Amino acid sequence: MALIRVPIGADGPVIDLGIWLARALAHALVAQGRAVPSPQTIRALIDTGADRTAIHPNALASIASPPSGTTLVRRPGSTTAARRVNLHDVRLAFGGAVVSPRSGSWVEVESAAVVPADPSVLALIGRDMLAHCQFVYDGLKGELLLIC
């Protein structure tokens, strides 16, 4: 198990997140003799209020991830109706792509292609991803601890 400390800064708990193609797609590329695009690292906000992880469409394009379904998303309290957006099957890793060479540290997630409200991050880590870890809020130290 890995222990990841996430300082809570002015923008909230922001962390490096590794993003890569889902295993099924990577295997299909290899079977067709094609190269698998490299994993990327993006900045992501840990968002315990989000049901599902959301990733900026441009970040998904950077790993050449095609959509694989749709889902309905909504902002709580919003007066507008739910919006249908694309889903992308991806692998994600806390800490970024570089520090996660072990296959066990990548988690398969169906992420929504959505633009985060904060332009300084490219993803919102939702409870679908957090469900793979224990999560400790250390208010005294101003940090989150992820035990994954």
Next chain:
Amino acid sequence: MAEKVRLRPGQGSRAVSLSREQAVYEANLSRWLADHEGEYVLIKGYKVDGFYESRDEALTAGYSRFGIGPLFVKQVSPSEPVDHIPSALI
């Protein structure tokens, strides 16, 4: 070697639409519920390819059959949850 993604405002990619596949799913859903509820349907364009036990199985079949590109995989269900994402531009 992993790279760090930095994007400039306006550096965009046009989203692929799966509206055809979504329409096929909605048009057939009531009929499928009797025999395929809980299974994963694979749709490409207007073609319903089949039903699978898992999402992973459906994706693997889809990439094998149609090549690498957009696919529509969805669990056959009478209702669809709405995901709440408070900090997104929706």
